[in-house]
Amino acid sequence: MTLMPAFRLHRPDTLAEAVAALAETPGGKPLAGGTDLLVNIRRGMADPPALVDLTNVGGLDDLVVSEAGLRLGATVTLAHIAEDEGIRAGWPALAAAAEAVAGPTHREAATLAGNLCQETRCIFVNQSEWWRAGNGFCLKIEGDVCHVVKKSLRCYAVYAGDVAPVLMVLGAEAEILGPAGTRRLALASFFHEEGRSHLALAPGEIVTAVHVPPPNGAVAGYAKVRVREAIDFPLAGVAVALRREGDRLASVTVALTGVASAPVLVPGLDRLAGTTWSEDSAKTLTDAVRKSCNAVKTTVTTPNYRRRVAAASAVRLAGDLWAAAGEGNAS
Amino acid sequence: MHDPNVRASGARVRKKSVLALTLNGRAREDFVADGMLLVDYLREVAGLTGTKQGCDGGECGACTVLVDDRPRLACSTLAHQVAGRRVETIEGLARNGRMSRLQQMFHEKLGAQCGFCTPGMIMAAEALLRRDPDPTPERIRQALAGNLCRCTGYVKIVEAVRAAAETPVGSEGAR
Ligand SMILES: Cc1cc2nc3c(=O)[nH]c(=O)nc-3n(C[C@H](O)[C@H](O)[C@H](O)COP(=O)(O)OP(=O)(O)OC[C@H]3O[C@@H](n4cnc5c(N)ncnc54)[C@H](O)[C@@H]3O)c2cc1C
Ligand code: SF4
Ligand code: FES
Ligand code: FES
Numbered sequence: 001m002t003l004m005p006a007f008r009l010h011r012p013d014t015l016a017e018a019v020a021a022l023a024e025t026p027g028g029k030p031l032a033g034g035t036d037l038l039v040n041i042r043r044g045m046a047d048p049p050a051l052v053d054l055t056n057v058g059g060l061d062d063l064v065v066s067e068a069g070l071r072l073g074a075t076v077t078l079a080h081i082a083e084d085e086g087i088r089a090g091w092p093a094l095a096a097a098a099e100a101v102a103g104p105t106h107r108e109a110a111t112l113a114g115n116l117c118q119e120t121r122c123i124f125v126n127q128s129e130w131w132r133a134g135n136g137f138c139l140k141i142e143g144d145v146c147h148v149v150k151k152s153l154r155c156y157a158v159y160a161g162d163v164a165p166v167l168m169v170l171g172a173e174a175e176i177l178g179p180a181g182t183r184r185l186a187l188a189s190f191f192h193e194e195g196r197s198h199l200a201l202a203p204g205e206i207v208t209a210v211h212v213p214p215p216n217g218a219v220a221g222y223a224k225v226r227v228r229e230a231i232d233f234p235l236a237g238v239a240v241a242l243r244r245e246g247d248r249l250a251s252v253t254v255a256l257t258g259v260a261s262a263p264v265l266v267p268g269l270d271r272l273a274g275t276t277w278s279e280d281s282a283k284t285l286t287d288a289v290r291k292s293c294n295a296v297k298t299t300v301t302t303p304n305y306r307r308r309v310a311a312a313s314a315v316r317l318a319g320d321l322w323a324a325a326g327e328g329n330a331s
Numbered sequence: 332m333h334d335p336n337v338r339a340s341g342a343r344v345r346k347k348s349v350l351a352l353t354l355n356g357r358a359r360e361d362f363v364a365d366g367m368l369l370v371d372y373l374r375e376v377a378g379l380t381g382t383k384q385g386c387d388g389g390e391c392g393a394c395t396v397l398v399d400d401r402p403r404l405a406c407s408t409l410a411h412q413v414a415g416r417r418v419e420t421i422e423g424l425a426r427n428g429r430m431s432r433l434q435q436m437f438h439e440k441l442g443a444q445c446g447f448c449t450p451g452m453i454m455a456a457e458a459l460l461r462r463d464p465d466p467t468p469e470r471i472r473q474a475l476a477g478n479l480c481r482c483t484g485y486v487k488i489v490e491a492v493r494a495a496a497e498t499p500v501g502s503e504g505a506r
Binding site for chain 2: 001002004005006007008009011031033034035038039042043049050051053055079102103104105106108109128229230231
């Protein structure tokens with residue numbers, strides 16, 4: 001039998017009760033599908049005094065597709081997102097990213113907000129307690145040194161969520177509820193590039209929904225590089241959204257995952273606007289992507305491989321989307 | 332102020348409460364700790380040891396059970412999270428001592444060798460067949476992609492699920 005640490009479980013029916021329960025137990029955490037959090041708790045990587053299960057909150061798993069875009073409740077499952085006809089038609093990149101997460105049984109339980117808020121990862125930390133103890137622990141949990149970047153004062157554990165980069169290039173916003181009320185935050189501002197504190201959520205705050213604007217003529221895609229075609233986290237993941245007007249690129253946005261402690265919106269792509277997609281554009285994109293990666297040896301593959309494969313995937317995906325958008329224009 | 336969740340020693344209280352659910356078609360109630368995992372509830376409290384624990388969390392699929400007809404990893408779910416739901420384990424598939432056609436086909440087509448992955452594999456396949464009674468081999472491979480098997484090489488497993496889809500209902504357990 002698994003010896004789980006002792007914690008209280010709250011299963012509120014309403015959001016107000018959920019926020020109140022979190023406020024009452026400092027250090028308590030929201031629980032959704034449990035596919036990240038419960039695994040980490042049993043490995044001794046987290047020891048919250050209480051969990052507040054959001055999967056019993058009525059209406060929190062509503063998925064609404066309308067002219068105004070998408071409103072996805074926090075506990076909508078990834079299986080639901082991947083299968084929804086409206087999402088597949090209007091935001092296929094989102095459906096593809098949801099479908100690329102873990103394995104099919106994980107996706108039945110895994111939720112959208114749980115995916116966004118998942119813990120950062122590192123080969124020195126996603127291990128059993130005895131493994132970590134044998135290694136003297138590390139800065140992220142219980143220890144005081146980083147085994148990846150010696151003498152580092154920060155943690156470089158990697159953010160490996162598949163859905164966040166797509167939501168970033170689609171211009172999505174998170175709706176957040178806390179003791180102080182409701183606020184909206186662009187996904188682009190939702191993360192900090194630090195392995196131990198990668199979310200811009202205050203204690204007691206929960207994500208209640210994600211809003212995605214209508215595609216407005218943009219085409220988008222998601223490319224994931226991993227060891228096995230199922231179960232595995234991305235070694236690198238790339239989301240691209242672009243708008244093509246005739247032979248000109250009106251805009252292109254690119255976001256990366258698996259290459260830093262937060263998903264990264266690649267800066268400096270404005271200069272591609274107004275140009276025709278070419279070898280030069282590919283080179284500009286390659287340089288920008290490689291510069292945006294803050295990859296160190298936190299995974300089984302080398303940082304250089306992750307930078308190169310991220311750039312190559314971005315170029316291939318952007319080229320494919322450019323071509324697809326051209327066919328759309330022609331017809 | 333005294334916190335009722337912490338003992339004088341500083342240790343946290345393991346609180347238990349009533350869990351009511353339907354397990355393999357029968358309603359039951361148990362007194363279960365807040366932090367108990369579904370896999371531990373099934374094996375230790377309900378005594379259903381068919382569901383296996385094959386890894387230290389979320390990696391292998393051996394613990395797959397059905398919750399309201401959908402597959403779920405019992406090792407990454409708290410028992411209380413399935414309160415009021417319909418839970419089915421491998422023990423729930425046989426009828427009157429006769430294996431279901433899916434179980435029968437795993438047996439006949441050699442879809443099981445050491446058998447450790449088999450309960451999870453069959454429950455994941457059962458979930459697929461309830462939704463899609465005639466899946467292509469590709470669809471079967473996708474649905475079982477999170478279930479690891481170290482013995483069969485998967486070919487026989489996919490054949491077993493296909494064979495179950497092709498076997499007329501009612502002919503199972505005939506031999
Ligand atoms: C073998 C394996 C493979 C995996 N592969 C992938 C992969 O390829 N890609 C990927 O992206 N993920 C992967 N995961 C991680 C995980 O399964 C997914 O990220 C999943 O979407 C997490 O969602 P959940 O609902 O299960 O979250 P939970 O585990 O319930 O929660 C995760 C975190 O989010 C917080 N949280 C949950 N809901 C909210 C909310 N509404 N507001 C604020 N905080 C909240 C929790 O407190 C917790 O810290 C994998 C996990 C395993 C075990
Ligand atoms: S990057 Fe360093 S501090 Fe962070 S988890 Fe890895 S070893 Fe630990
Ligand atoms: S026991 Fe391995 S996934 Fe649950
Ligand atoms: S039969 Fe042995 S692991 Fe699948």
